Amino acid sequence: MAAAPLYCVCRQSYDVSRFMIECDLCNDWFHGSCVQVEEHHAVDIDVYHCPNCEPQHGPSLMKKRNNWHRHDYTEQDDGTKPVQAGTSVFVKELQNRTFASGDEILQWMPGEQVTQRYLESHGWQYPIAVSNIEGLGLRLPQPSFSVKDVEQVVGGDKVIDVIDVARQADSKMKLKEFIKYYYKPHRPKVLNVISLEFSDTRMADQVVVPDVAQNMSWVENYWPDDSFFPKPFVQKYCLMGVKNSYTDFHIDFGGTSVWYHVLWGEKVFYMIKPTQANLALYEAWSSSPNQSEVFFGDKVDKCYKCVVRQGTTLLIPTGWIHAVLTSQDCMAFGGNFLHNLNIGMQLRCYEMERRLKTPDLFKFPYFEAICWYVAKNLLETLKELREDNCPPQTYLVEGVKSLISPLKTWLKREVTEPTSEVPDHIRPNRLIKELTKEIRYLEASSGGTNKPVKSQGSGGGQCPATRSTLERVCPARQARRAARRLREQQEQGPKVPSNLEILELHTREVLRRLVVGPLEEDPTFCPPVHGKFNMVSTASAAAAENPDTHLRLTLHNGRIIRDARRPGSSTASSPVKAGSERSSVGQLKSREEMKTESDQERQHSTMGGEEEPGQLSKERPTSPSTEEAIQGMLSMAGLLCPSKPDEAATSQEPWWSSPSRGSQGNSSSEAWDNRGPLSLGALSQEASPEADNYQYCDPSMSPPLHPSKRHASNSPPVSNQATKGKRPKKGMATAKQRLGKILKMNRHNGVFV
Structure with a gap:
């Protein structure tokens, strides 16, 4: 893999977050911070010479100004092109315009009266001006707080968004560079800072938002602490603008309401009421290609001029269209918040932003x-x-x-x-x-x-x-x-599981606990096996002791002890005895008996002979009942095993604990091979739908199955009615024979292939 190319005098790889400029002579790239070129200065350079080329070719060549009323000041001033917003000519013309007085729409109120209860009672349709913040709940630094103090508490290396007013373009620079620009005696251009959110800085402790904004804010009241999305921080902004800074007409993102407080200086707001007609005009104006050449205030019936002086707080409701002119150097604090009073207008503003394809940077986070x-x-x-x-x-x-x-x-x-x-x-x-x-x-x-x-x-x-x-x-x-x-x-909450869901969960748990391991007949293995088979299923015992459950069908030790599906069939035909609640080792058949019995039943099913008294009929209904389906699934999953009378069971010894086998030193895999796998036809004969003939055995108590004895993923049908007494296909028999040969050849090896 090739190494990443290195750039600049610092010889570092490309970083998308850092501004870079290309030398027009050597075509190499340099970080603006390494060659002392700010991003907003780069647009003024016509031909750039890097530090390596400058000694030989001289300094960079700057663009020539040809006009003062266009964003591109290099255009020739032939008098045919209109004035664009933000330029020095535009600002002078704006200051000379006449507008409707803001007193027609402003509601001057004392701070203690501007509360959530008041706005909920009277509504909030017009801007509110507060001359005295006492009672408003707003806490701010002293009016002597300067931009240098902002640098100290926020940090000079913080990267901020700066607007070049004459071009109405956004660029990034460090806060300390903006502070240097601010204190220059002669400012080459007008820069404005309106989006410095300081909730994550030390200055956050010095500013407390008004109570009405805090109490009504959606983010403060409804945003959960455990949300997957990061919490939006839009409540605390510091605005630092120099004289003649201008922000064109806009609606705050997501239709949020805004609070402004002018700490020192002065701002002039040009406000337009958000009527249906004005909003339609605003959307058309915003999407027009000549937006910067048209003053939106001329397209509506009334545009109000509101002067906000030092110490005044202004609260703007949802959807109001406004532009802002900084008539003198100014520092202000403000914040945005969503609330319940104008949900419809907020949603309309958001959908308008989507139609206008507003970049995510200028939209409300996670609206x-x-x-x-x-x-x-x-x-x-x-x-x-x-x-x-x-x-x-x-x-x-x-x-x-x-x-x-x-x-x-x-x-x-x-x-x-x-x-x-x-x-x-x-x-x-x-x-x-x-x-x-x-x-x-x-x-x-x-x-x-x-x-x-x-x-x-x-x-x-x-x-x-x-x-x-x-x-x-x-x-x-x-x-x-x-x-x-x-x-x-x-x-x-979790719904009461059905009988089939219980069976499915139990089967999954059993399969999870089954592991392939050596079944050596040694003292370390046999006692745990015997102990497991003598244990009682906790779930079955609990179901037997507590019949008042939500289960419609309850199985215990292979018997249906409760059936609420049909009237009068809540319990099984024979009661559950205390002596039958334990699965002893002697209740399991020996391998020889199981083999003989399965062979006889297979013969019987193949020849189609008469049924003996007491045996079940092999004629199955075409649509089995739920009970029969569950019994069949239990038998396929290996959850049912035939039970014998206690006196007969005591005389039998399970094959895995036979002393004779253990003395011969045969492994469990060899013992399984001697008998061969039980055919599914025999299993279907043994797994009768009569629940009384079977004992439920907890599979977690049984020894792990050998890989060759586990059920195939696509097993043949259990019912003889489905196979119609036919022998297995030739291909299937051949596969079993091959598997048997492989197992016999590898039975003494530790790994099966």
């Missing part, structure tokens, strides 16, 4: 995942309100209605798209079905007492709507919620 978590919690809230006979608020019902359709769409999209945001512990189909059921119940009872209330508050005798409010208002609701969850867990 669909948080919606699934919210849907699950809102379902619990609706159930609790219904149990309390308390009508839910109108905004909550409308929000759930608007949430159901996107959830269905996202669930269908999971089939075609590999990325899935459906949480693992949520059953999406059931969740959607139950949400739909709750909405139908509310619609059916809308004419009665359960009609959703128009007032959205939790005071004045109204019922609280959000989960956090429910917990604060009435602690008794927590107990009822816990009881309801317990009932749901019991209902959704």
Whole structure:
């Protein structure tokens, strides 16, 4: 394998996360940090000379500015091309424009009045301005806090996103480089920082978000700690902008609501109401190729200008379209949050982002995942309100209605798209079905007492709507919620297994414990075998002692002790005796008897003779009953073995514990070879559907099977009716003969091929 190529003066391999620039002379690549070239400076270089070529060819050649109103300032200014957003000409024109006063839409309120209860009662449709943060729950650094202080608490090496305002383009640079640029007496260009999220830094302890944002946030209230997806951090941003910084019209990702606080400086917001017509115009404008050449405020009826000065807090509700101009150097703090008041608008904004193919970097992290978590919690809230006979608020019902359709769409999209945001512990189909059921119940009872209330508050005798409010208002609701969850867990708990499922689980457990090992007749092996055969099956004993179970069919020691499928057949014809609850070694037949008996029965089945009295008829019904099917499966799995009277069993000795065999020194494999494998025809004769003639033996107590004695994966039919008394096919007999020869040739070897 060839070694990775090395680049730059540092001679390191390529790193996609680091900015690099190519020399136009030697065509070698260099890290910008190694040759002192920032990413936003690289666009200004026309011909770059690396440090190796610069001594011979001179310094790099810079681009020539030909205009001040285009993103590409090298274009010739012929007066035909319109002004683009963010350029110096655009900013001057914007400052000279006349707009509707922001006082028409701003709601000036004291901080202590801006609470979750107030917004739930009165709704949140217009921006709120707070001049005094007292009572708002907001905690910030002192106004003397500077950008140098940001570098100290955040770290100068932190890579941040910086916007080149004149080009409206994003680039990356280290925080310490931005601080150097900020304090330059002459700034060559306008750079703006608006996406420095500092929740993972030391500065996070110095900023506490407003209580209303904390209490209403979906992430803070509904995001589980054990979520597979990483928790979104969008609540704490530091915005550092220089004079004339501009951000064009946009809707915050996912339709989130925003809180801003200007620590020092000033910002000007140009705001547009999110009506249906304005949102349609915004989507068309965003997807147009000449977006930067059209001022969106001119396309709508009214655009409001709101000046936010030092010490003022601004809260913008869901979906408001806004642009921001930094009229003077400014530091501000802000954050985004989703909430229950405008779920429909949030979903519409998210779907608009998908249609516009917005990059993931500029979308709310795991928006669909948080919606699934919210849907699950809102379902619990609706159930609790219904149990309390308390009508839910109108905004909550409308929000759930608007949430159901996107959830269905996202669930269908999971089939075609590999990325899935459906949480693992949520059953999406059931969740959607139950949400739909709750909405139908509310619609059916809308004419009665359960009609959703128009007032959205939790005071004045109204019922609280959000989960956090429910917990604060009435602690008794927590107990009822816990009881309801317990009932749901019991209902959704593991279902009572059927008889065939029990048989399947038992068979798997037996096969798991069966291992191929030497069956040497030595003192270290025989006592455990005898001990195992003298033990009682725990499951069988428990079923015999406790008949009050959910099992429809209960087997114990090969007998049906309880059958709830038919009336009057709950127990077997003969009671279970205490003496028969143990499987002794003497109850098993000797190998010679089993061979003789199987040969006789095979002869009988082949010749088709008359049945003796007491024997079962070989004529089987074409559709066997469940009991017969289970008995047949038990016999095929080796879970039934014929039982003999106790007095006859005591005189017989199991073949594996015979002293004569042990004295001869023959291995267990040789003992098996002397008899040969039991034919399935004989096994079908011995495994009669009459449960009274058989004793259930726990396979885990029996000795491990030799590889040649294990059942084939594709065994022939058990019933003689299926084989119609025919001899095995010639090919099958030949295979058995070959297997026997191989075993006899290798019976003294430790490894079978």
